[in-house]
Amino acid sequence: VLCDHPLVPQGPKNLVYKAASLLRRYAGIKRGINIEIIKKTPVGAGLGGGSSDAAATLKGLNRLWKLNYGRNTLLPISAQLGCDVPFFLYGHTALGEGYGEIVTPLPEIKKKWVLLVKPDFMLSTKWVYRHLGKIGLTEPVNIIKMKTRQSQSGRKRESSLLGSSLLTIDKIRKILKDGIEKLIYNRLEEVAIAYYPVISQIKKELLEGGADCALMSGSGPTVFALLKDQRVGKKLRERMEKYKFSTWLVKTV
The missing domain is CATH 3.30.70.890 (GHMP kinase, C-terminal domain)
Known part of the structure; x- marks a missing residue:
């Protein structure tokens, strides 16, 4: 893994490297891969740049290696990389719960x-x-x-963080229709x-x-x-x- 930004690690500590290694091991792929990161997102800024790169790596290699894995297969792999990576597998608007491994798409x-x-x-x-x-x-x-x-993937939905909060998914969906500003926190x-x-x-x-x-x-x-x-x-x-x-x-x- 190579990157044009001096603050981004280029070896095994890089999330992209870890993502590729996990998927390669899971799929039993023998060959390696060279990945170059051209950084557009600020580093260490709280914007999820590393996590989104890791998710993109899983999705990209899934296509490149013609694995044809569905999201349910990639999700537990992504959860091993960090709390935010599963969210980026979905993209767009979504609700993340648990340690980030429970993702529910939203409007x-x-x-x-x-x-x-x-x-x-x-x-x-x-x-x-x-x-x-x-x-x-x-x-x-x-x-x-x-x-x-x-991750306790078999636990009941009510045991998630959302189940103990005042907001339900239906309420969140209704609020989103009026604008996301009401949910900002x-x-x-x-x-x-x-x-x-x-x-x-x-x-x-x-x-x-x-x-x-x-x-x-x-x-x-x-x-x-x-x-x-x-x-x-x-x-x-x-x-x-x-x-x-x-x-x-x-x-x-």
Whole structure:
């Protein structure tokens, strides 16, 4: 595995390498494969770049090697790679539960312009979870154990995270019809802001500048803003670049 970004590992530590190795072993493939990653997504930004690359590798090699595996076959393999990888096997709008291995497709959201704003530092998911307990949110999570814990695929649906929440899938579907803004929430944001208040400042600037909503993405530090149209996005982009933040104006697919 080769990559044009200096911060992306190019050996066995790379998720793409791990994905290819797992599928190769599962399928009994003897030959190897050379993979080149041309990185477009910011690294260490909380945008799931590595996880989406791993999912793309499973799907791509499934076609290249003519394995013809269905999603149900690829799903348990993807779950071994990380909590977010199963979601990217589905793509589009979906609900993730459990450790990420339970994925339920949801109705597509309306196409939106999105502005991504990244301050000049990176955050690791492991660091954010380890600091959860330090600000009184919950006990620290052992990421290593969480990643290696076996999925209980046979458990009842009611035992999932959704079953113990106030939201049902039907309620989520109804809310999505009115706009995803009503469901925007990220508990990890509280941890990151406690140590890096600039994230809160970015959110404030985006909201004051006309964003429909703004939230930290994943484990951060990137903040995304949902926008009414491209015009608002261009205006906000100019505003944020004055602070020397990296920005990307994109549209949902």
